Amino acid sequence: MRMLVVDDEEAIANMLAEFFRMEGYEVAAAGSGAAALEAVSSGLRPDIILLDVNMPGMDGFEVCRRIRAHLSCPIIFLTARIEDVDQLDGF
Numbered sequence: 001m002r003m004l005v006v007d008d009e010e011a012i013a014n015m016l017a018e019f020f021r022m023e024g025y026e027v028a029a030a031g032s033g034a035a036a037l038e039a040v041s042s043g044l045r046p047d048i049i050l051l052d053v054n055m056p057g058m059d060g061f062e063v064c065r066r067i068r069a070h071l072s073c074p075i076i077f078l079t080a081r082i083e084d085v086d087q088l089d090g091f
Contacts (some may be wrong), residue, residue, distance in 0.1 A: 004046040005029045006036040006063065007078065008055040016050060033058035033066075040070045053079035 003025045007013040010031060017027040028044055030036040033055055040046075049067065053060035064075055 001048070002026045002028070002044075002046045004036060004039060004044060004049045006031075006033065006049065006055075006060070007052040008032055009052075012052075012078075032056075033060070033063035036063055037066055040067055045071060045073075047073055049073060049075045051075050051077055053077050 001024070003020055005013050005016045005020070005027060006029075007016070008031055013029045013031060017029045020027050028039060028046065030039055034057065036049075036051070051060045051063060055063075060077055060079070064077075067075070
């Protein structure tokens, strides 16, 4: 199973990637929304995406909207946000 981890905090992205590699996933990591979009548009076809919401430049919600133009795999948001409006935006 292929996974894309998108997080601007390198330590978090590396920790998640290493954990899922140990569980048998093939993992690619991206440090920004732009890097994630580049990976997807250049042919990466993950089976699932772990996507940070709070990133500089382009937040995870916008990245999700743009990724949906290329694929329809499950996307799990990683966030510390707790507001109802953020949950609704995610849906």
